[in-house]
Amino acid sequence: MTEQHENDHANGASSATDAAGKPRERIKGIFSTQAIQKVGTGTTTRRTIQKMYWFVEEDTGGSLEIQPLNKNYVPSGPKRRITLEELLEKFSPEPEFYVSTVYPRLRELNMVIQKGERHREKGEIFSAELEFGQALAVDEENIRANFGLGLTYLDRGEANKADDIFKRLVRLDAAFEKDHKHLFNEFGINLRKNKMVDQALTYYQRAEELAIRDDNLMFNIARAFFDKKEYAKTMEYLQKALALNPENAESRRFAAFLEEKGLAKAGAVPSQSPASPPASPPASPPAEANADADSGDPADEAS
Numbered sequence: 001m002t003e004q005h006e007n008d009h010a011n012g013a014s015s016a017t018d019a020a021g022k023p024r025e026r027i028k029g030i031f032s033t034q035a036i037q038k039v040g041t042g043t044t045t046r047r048t049i050q051k052m053y054w055f056v057e058e059d060t061g062g063s064l065e066i067q068p069l070n071k072n073y074v075p076s077g078p079k080r081r082i083t084l085e086e087l088l089e090k091f092s093p094e095p096e097f098y099v100s101t102v103y104p105r106l107r108e109l110n111m112v113i114q115k116g117e118r119h120r121e122k123g124e125i126f127s128a129e130l131e132f133g134q135a136l137a138v139d140e141e142n143i144r145a146n147f148g149l150g151l152t153y154l155d156r157g158e159a160n161k162a163d164d165i166f167k168r169l170v171r172l173d174a175a176f177e178k179d180h181k182h183l184f185n186e187f188g189i190n191l192r193k194n195k196m197v198d199q200a201l202t203y204y205q206r207a208e209e210l211a212i213r214d215d216n217l218m219f220n221i222a223r224a225f226f227d228k229k230e231y232a233k234t235m236e237y238l239q240k241a242l243a244l245n246p247e248n249a250e251s252r253r254f255a256a257f258l259e260e261k262g263l264a265k266a267g268a269v270p271s272q273s274p275a276s277p278p279a280s281p282p283a284s285p286p287a288e289a290n291a292d293a294d295s296g297d298p299a300d301e302a303s
Contacts, residue, residue, distance in 0.1 A: 027058040027084075030069070030098040031091035053094065055102070056087065073105050076139045109135055113144050120152055128152045141168075143175050147183040154190040166191065166199050176207045188220060197227045215245035222254065231264035 035050050054066045055075035063081055070076040116131030129152050135145035150165030169175045169187070176184060184207070191200035204221045218241035225233040235258055241251040258264045 026060075027056060027064065027087070029056060030054065030094040030102055031056050031066075031087065032094050032097075033091055053097065053102075054091065056091070069102065070139060072138045073101050074109060074139045075102075075106075076141050105138070109138050109142070112138075113142070113148065116145070116148050116152075120148060120155070123155075125152050125155050141172060143169075143172065143177075143180050144183065146172075147175070147180065147187055150187055151183075151190060154187075154194050157194065159194055159196060162191070162194065163196065163199060166196070166203060170203055170206050173210060176210050176212060185216070185220075192224055192227060197224055200224045201228075213244060215241040215248045215251065218244065219248065219251050219254070222251070226254075231258060234258060235264040 031054050033052050033054065035052070037048050037050050038045055053069040053073070055069060056064060056066050058064050062084075064084060064087055065079050065081055066087075067075045067079045068077050112131050112135045116128045116135065119125070119128035119131060129149065132145045132149035132152060135142055136149065139145070146165055146169050150162050150169065153159075153162040153165060166187075174180070188200050188203050191197075191203060201221065201224045204217060204224065207217055208221070218237045222234045222237035222241065225231075225237060235255065238251050238255045238258075241248050242255070245251075
């Protein structure tokens with residue numbers, strides 16, 4: 001799931017401070033733990049030492065997050081936070097292992113994903129599927145590879161295969177992180193355009209559950225509810241979008257469209273800035289917003 005930049009190839013990537021306030025390298029790299037396990041029963045019982053590797057990274061606030069390496073020595077699976085004291089007490093640094101094994105695997109994985117993304121941009125969807133499939137064979141929870149494969153299936157109109165990817169992504173919190181916002185938006189829009197409206201709604205509302213407060217997201221939820229002819233819910237989410245950003249012109253025009261057609265009893269729509277011209281209702285409902293979250297920019301129209 002973790003995708004490292006190519007220059008992140010040594011433990012300690014940036015500065016932090018120790019308990020005495022002195023500068024030190026911020027912790028970033030591979031650490032290991034060991035556990036003794038019993039194998040067999042009775043007289044055949046023997047003890048073995050199992051070694052497990054972890055990717056550890058310290059954020060700017062000094063918090064440490066660890067993620068296990070999978071069988072292919074790539075960081076994958078759930079992350080959890082630990083204290084510096086716990087790291088020093090229970091984990092052993094493995095800088096050589098990171099440089100010799102983990103970093104090359106991550107670099108190779110990222111190159112395969114980039115090839116898949118380039119193939120998809122060119123419309124070479126079968127080649128894209130092959131590359132994304134190879135990436136997922138290394139890390140089945142890789143966010144970019146899952147999004148890429150899901151979008152490739154949607155490009156081909158293969159709803160059943162896309163639904164499998166949707167079910168995987170909707171369980172992964174990292175799919176909704178800001179780093180993946182562009183892919184998140186594109187995938188949700190394509191779900192709806194492929195008449196997978198229920199999946200699109202589940203997907204968008206999962207983001208809402210994770211406390212993503214973005215007017216474009218609220219607009220896209222409204223657009224999906226409109227397709228289901230649930231006009232009261234459409235207006236409810238347009239009001240949420242306008243409460244977050246009263247200058248969102250598309251949300252205001254969409255609300256005006258609903259009012260003009262008499263499709264929903266409009267509640268109190270947040271007032272517009274005096275400097276903003278009144279929004280005229282469109283002839284048809286707008287497409288989804290495809291702008292990045294937290295950008296503060298007006299929503300770009302998706303094709």
